Amino acid sequence: MLNLLCFKILYLILFCIDFPQTATENAFCDEKDQYEEADKRCNVQSHYSRNRYILYDVNSPEGFNLRRDVYIRVAVFIKNLVKQDKEFKWKLVLPPWGNLYHWRTKQIGPQTQLPWSLFFDIPSLQKYIPVIEMHQFIQEYPSEEKQTQLDVIYVLQNDEDMFRTGKFEDKNEVIECTDESLTYNKPESNRYNRYFWGYSNVTFGNVKCVKFHGMISDLRRNLMPTVYRSVMFDHMEIALHDSYGSHEYWRARCSMRYNPELYSIANEYRKHFLNSTDKDDNTEISNDWTKKKNKRDALGGPYLAVHLRRRDFLVGRSSTVPTIESAASQVKKTMDHFGLKLLFVATDTTEEEFNNLKDYLFEYTVLRFIPSNSVLNKFKDGGVAIIDQIICSYARYFLGTYESTFTFRIQEDREIIGFPTETTFNVLCKDTKKCGSNGQWEIVW
Ligand code: GFB
Numbered sequence: 001m002l003n004l005l006c007f008k009i010l011y012l013i014l015f016c017i018d019f020p021q022t023a024t025e026n027a028f029c030d031e032k033d034q035y036e037e038a039d040k041r042c043n044v045q046s047h048y049s050r051n052r053y054i055l056y057d058v059n060s061p062e063g064f065n066l067r068r069d070v071y072i073r074v075a076v077f078i079k080n081l082v083k084q085d086k087e088f089k090w091k092l093v094l095p096p097w098g099n100l101y102h103w104r105t106k107q108i109g110p111q112t113q114l115p116w117s118l119f120f121d122i123p124s125l126q127k128y129i130p131v132i133e134m135h136q137f138i139q140e141y142p143s144e145e146k147q148t149q150l151d152v153i154y155v156l157q158n159d160e161d162m163f164r165t166g167k168f169e170d171k172n173e174v175i176e177c178t179d180e181s182l183t184y185n186k187p188e189s190n191r192y193n194r195y196f197w198g199y200s201n202v203t204f205g206n207v208k209c210v211k212f213h214g215m216i217s218d219l220r221r222n223l224m225p226t227v228y229r230s231v232m233f234d235h236m237e238i239a240l241h242d243s244y245g246s247h248e249y250w251r252a253r254c255s256m257r258y259n260p261e262l263y264s265i266a267n268e269y270r271k272h273f274l275n276s277t278d279k280d281d282n283t284e285i286s287n288d289w290t291k292k293k294n295k296r297d298a299l300g301g302p303y304l305a306v307h308l309r310r311r312d313f314l315v316g317r318s319s320t321v322p323t324i325e326s327a328a329s330q331v332k333k334t335m336d337h338f339g340l341k342l343l344f345v346a347t348d349t350t351e352e353e354f355n356n357l358k359d360y361l362f363e364y365t366v367l368r369f370i371p372s373n374s375v376l377n378k379f380k381d382g383g384v385a386i387i388d389q390i391i392c393s394y395a396r397y398f399l400g401t402y403e404s405t406f407t408f409r410i411q412e413d414r415e416i417i418g419f420p421t422e423t424t425f426n427v428l429c430k431d432t433k434k435c436g437s438n439g440q441w442e443i444v445w
Contacts, residue, residue, distance in 0.1 A: 052225045053137060054078065055093040055150065056236040057196055063102055064382055065405035066237065068256065073241050075252040077216045078129045080242075081223075088225045091130045093137040096197040102311075102348070103381040111380045112198050119382055121257040127290055128255035134197065141230065143201075151228035152206040154219075156235040157181055159211045170214035172221065177209040196232075204232070215242045247444045253412055254289040258386050265375060266390035273367055274342055276301025276394060283394055283417050294445040295418040303342035304335050305395030306428070307388075308357070309404045310349040320402045322428050324353055328360030330428055331399065338397055341365060346388035346410075393417060402427045402438060415443035 056074055058067050078092050097119070098112035105111075115133045116122060125131050132140070138148050155177065162168050196202060210222070216239035223231055233239070243249060270276035278284045282299045286292060306327070313321050322330065331343060343366045347354065358366045369391060371384045379387075389406070392398055393413035400407030407427065414424040421440055429435030 050087065050089045051140075051229070052088045052090050052223070053093055053141065053230040054090065054223070055095065055137075055196075055230065055232040057095050057232070057234050058237045059235055060099070061101055062237060063405065064097070064100060064385065065409050067097075068409060069405065070237050071256070072249060072252045073216045073239060074236060075125075075129050075255070076242055076248050077219065079248065079252070080217065081220065082129060085225075089130070091132055091137075094125075094131050094133055096134045097382060098197060100382070105376065105381050108377050108380060111382070114380065114382065117259065118379060119259055119262070119386055121259055124257040124289060125255050127288070128252055134199070138199070138202070146201055148199075148202045150202065150204050150230040150232050152208060152230075153204045153232040153234060154222055155181055155207065155209045156212040156233060156238040157209060158238055159213050162213055168213060170218060171211050172214065172218050173211045174208050175211050177207060181209045182207070196234075212238050215240050217242050245441055245444065250444050254292060254416055257289060258390065259379075259383075262379065262383055262386050263390060266369075266387045266394075269369055269387070269391060270301055270394060274301050274303045274344060274391070276303065278394075281394060281396075285417060289416075292416070292445075293418075296420050298414075298418040298420075300396035300419060300423065301394050302340060303344050303395050304331065304338065304340045304397045304399065305344045305346065305392035305410075306331055306399040307392055307401050307404065307407045307410060308345055308347040308349060308428070309401035309406060310347060310353065313401065313404065317403065320430050322430055324356045325360060326431055327428050328357055332361060332364075334397060334399060334426075335364060340396065343367065344369075344391055344395060346392050346406075389413065397423045398426065400427045400438065402429075407438065408441070411438070411441065412443075415441070 054074070056070070058070050062070075074092060078090055081090050094116040096112075097114040097116070098110075100111070103111045113134075115135065116125070116131075117133065122131065122133075141148055143149070157175075159171055162171075212219075216236075219233065219239060222233075241249065267278075280299075281301050282297060308327060309321070335341070335343065341364055343361060343364050345354065345357065345366060345368045347368065349357075354368060369384070369388055371379075371387070375387075376384060385406070389410050390413070392410045394417070398410060398414060400410060411424050415421075421442060425438060425440045427435075427438055
């Protein structure tokens with residue numbers, strides 16, 4: 001009997017040891033007469049032991065490419081956390097893609113709960129930080145009665161006073177949640193009932209509203225890993241980059257390689273329609289981004305690529321978006337300057353406007369990527385947009401849309417491939433007189 005007791009105690013020590021217990025839990029594990037109950041709990045705990053999970057979501061109207069920028073902020077945050085805190089095993093749970101405003105194709109069914117692996121190369125992301133998909137998290141995180149309960153959710157909010165007065169200072173202050181701050185669903189007995197990403201089986205133990213202003217690293221004090229195993233941040237777009245455009249930013253950005261199948265589709269298209277291959281265009285880069293080399297001698301395929309952003313930009317950014325006629329004239333001027341005859345157009349415009357553009361550019365071959373049904377069904381609107389971006393990123397010369405994050409991501413990819421900056425950081429102007437600049441966000445090696 002004594003032996004059995006000793007064995008049980010040893011067992012409890014071994015399996016509870018790396019789980020940081022609260023005082024109550026410690027007392028619980030020490031109680032010899034309750035060892036059976038503790039044994040059961042520690043069995044469960046041994047599954048996740050020192051694992052700590054961070055989840056996040058972004059303001060629902062935000063588009064795909066702003067969300068990618070938020071990922072970089074989070075990735076750098078996790079990277080530093082992993083480096084500095086050896087006590088816990090930090091993992092980032094990738095927020096599934098879905099219900100984006102711009103994803104409008106109806107015939108492919110609902111575009112929800114899409115895993116990151118559909119768009120990105122997960123092993124490549126994992127070379128930067130430990131990431132897991134949501135469906136993996138649901139499997140590996142202990143659940144009760146098929147409900148996955150996260151320990152805490154922080155709902156980040158801007159401090160409106162700062163925006164009113166223009167006086168900005170760092171803030172990370174837990175405030176009382178109002179109905180307005182929990183607009184998705186009213187809290188019911190302190191439960192946050194919004195179904196994140198449509199998972200009705202994911203619930204929250206604790207909801208905290210936080211007025212936040214400052215860099216993302218300041219969220220470290222909200223983690224409290226000895227209390228919480230899983231922490232979710234809603235409205236993560238509110239937290240700012242720790243060091244935008246730094247070496248670390250670019251490392252995280254480089255890790256965001258796309259799903260290899262998307263590269264294959266784009267490369268086939270380049271080869272068949274644009275006479276473009278990596279070998280001929282001097283655009284070969286290592287499959288492993290950690291082995292990337294500092295170079296600026298990419299030539300690019302013999303085509304000009306333009307990102308012609310329309311739809312909501314025509315309304316929200318009417319002061320910077322050109323007419324089709326003006327866009328055509330700017331494109332023509334650039335193509336003539338470089339002696340190019342092939343034009344690739346990435347655009348969210350209508351068939352009618354695209355044909356209109358082609359009419360203005362009748363002397364050139366004007367192409368856009370039209371996905372097959374199987375590509376569209378498999379990779380959805382998000383995958384097709386990435387194929388457009390990849391093709392743009394390999395052009396000899398690129399013209400983007402002013403202040404579009406879709407354009408920014410293409411410019412970054414061109415920096416990674418190694419193009420001279422003057423072929424990349426160019427945007428269409430409203431008209432010939434007035435032209436803004438997106439700036440030049442050069443890669444830092
Ligand atoms: O990516 P995104 O945030 O860029 O949103 P912006 C634009 C979305 O529209 C893309 C589609 O993610 C695509 O789904 N789209 C745009 C395109 N251009 C193309 C294209 O050339 N090809 C294809 N296939 N799809 C922001 C929005 O857009 O603009 C904000 O995120 C807001 O919600 C703001 O509307 C005004 O930065 O261009």
